Amino acid sequence: MEVETARPYFFGDIGFWAERTEVHKAAYRGQVSELQSLIQSGASVNIVAVDSITPLHEAAARGQTQCVRLLLDAGAQVDARNVDGSTPLCEACSIGNFECVRLLLEYGAKVNPMLTSRTTSPLHEACMGGNADCVRLVIAKGASLEAYDLYYGTPLHVACANRHLECVKVLLNAGVRVNATRLHETPLHHAAKSNNVDMIELLVEFGANIYARDKYDRKPVDYTRPDTPSAHYLQLYESNPLSLLQLSRIALRTLLGARAVDVVAKLDIPNRLFLSAISLHCHKGALQI
Template sequence: MDEEGMNQNGSKSQGAGGQVPATTPSEVLMRDFVSDWSPLHDASIHGRLLALKKLINQGSDVNLVTADHVSPLHEACLGGHAACANFLLKHGAKVNGVTVDWHTPLFSACVSGSVACLNLLLQHGANLHPPCDLASPIHEAAKRGHVQCVELLTSHGMNIDHNINHLGTPLYVACENQQVDCARKLLESGANVNSGKGLESPLHAAARSCSVELVMLLIDFGADIWAKNAESKRPMELVPPGSPLGLLFLQKEGPLSLMQLCRLCIRRCFGHKQHQKITGLLLPEELKHFLLHV
C-alpha cells in the first residue's frame, strides 16, 4: 500500500491543505492501537530486518495492529521471514494474536510453509490448538503440501485427526488437494486412514480426484474400499468403470493378504508417531521397512 498521504498510525485522513496531521508519541506507543497499515507491517511482510529494527528502536509498537487485527508478527510469518519474526518476538510481540479471520501467527507460518517461523513460534509458547476451527494450522499446512510443517506440528502434539465439520481431517484435506507427500506423512504418523469429512472418507476424496497414487497409498494403509458416503456410494463408484483407477479398485476387492493384515494390526497397536516407534524396534531392517511401507 502506498505510504504517501498516511500518518504514523496508518490513517488515510489528511488535514487542511493536504498536510498530514502530526501524531503524538503517546499515540505511536499506544499498545494494540488500530491502524490500516504501518511501516512496521510493511517491513515485516517484506523481510526488511534493518528497517524493522530501526522502527522498533525509535519506539514503534511491536503489537500495532491493523483494522483486521493483523500484527507485524502475522505479516513476518506470512512472508516466511524468520529473522523478522525472531526480532519481533524478542521485543514482546504477542505470539498468539488473533485476526478478525481467526488467523494466528502459527496459521500464517503454515500458509507460507516456513518451518523456521513455525519453530520460533512454538519455542515462544504458540498455542497448538486454534482459537476457531475456521483457521486450523495443520489443515492449512496439509492443504498446501507443507510436509515439514505437518511433521513439526504433529511432533509437538497437535491432534493429527482433528476433524472440522466443514473441512474434515487433515488427511482428508491433503487427499482432497492431491497432496500425496502430506497424506503419506500423516499416515506414517498414525492418522486414521478412514476418518474424513462426515461419511466421506479420504479414499472417496482420492477417487474423486482420480489420483492413482493416492488411492494406492490409502489402500496400502488399510483404507476401507467398501465405505459408503452420504450418497451411499463407495469410492470405486466415483470413477469411470473402465479407467485405470476403476481397474485398480476391482483388483483390490478381494480379501487382504495375511502379511497386510499383520502389518495393519501392528501399526494400529502403535497408534500415533508410528514411524519413530517402529524405527526403534529390534527387528531386521527388511521387516522394519515392510512395517514402514518403505
C-alpha cells in the same frame, strides 16, 4: 524519525485497531532495518489492523524470518489471532516456510490453538499447501492428527483433497486415522476423486475402507473414471479381499500407530516375519528404514 500514527477507533486486548501501519508494511516487505528503527522509536509491535492482523502475521505470511525474530524479541504476541482466528504459526505453515515455523514454535507458539468455525489448525494449513517438512515439524511438536475442521475434516482429508502424496505419507506414518470421516466422506473418497492411484494404493494398504459410503451413498470407486488405473485398482481390491497377512499388518499398525516399527523391531520373532510386518510401512518410500 517520524512514525505513522494511526487513528484508533477501538481498543482491543493487544493494541489499537487501526489502518495498516508502517510497522505492518515493514514486516510484510522484510525491511529489517526499517522495522528495527520503528521499534526503537517506540512503535508498537502489537498494533492491529482493521482485520486484526498484527505485524507478526504479516511477517509470517511472507516468510520474513528476520522480521519475525525481531518482532518476537520486541514482545510481539506469538499467538495473536486475526479476524479469522488464524495465528502467525498458521500463516507460516500455510506458505511452508520451515524456518518461520521453527522460530515461532521456539518462541512458544501453540501448535494446537483452539479451533473455531472459521479457523484451521497449523497442521491443516501445512497439509493444504503440501508442505511436508512443516507437517513433520508440527507433528513432532505435538500437533493433533485428528484436529477437525468443519469445512475440510481432518488434516488427512486436506492432504488427500489437495493431492499432496508426501504429506499423506507423513500423516499415515504418524498414526493418523485413515478412515476418519467428514459427512461420511473418507480421505479415500478424495483420493479417488483425483484419480491418484499412488495415493489410493497407499491409503488402502494402510487400512482405508474401500466399501465406505459417503452422504451420497457412493463408494470411492464410484468417483473414479472408468478404465483408469485408479478404477482398476479399487475394483481389484473389491473382487479380491485383503489377505490375512495384510489384515494383520493393518491391525498392528492401527494398534501401535507411529510406534509400530520400533515396537515390532523389539519383538522376538524371526527376521522374515519382522520384515513382513513392516513391509507396508516402506511402500513407495512411505517410511525409510
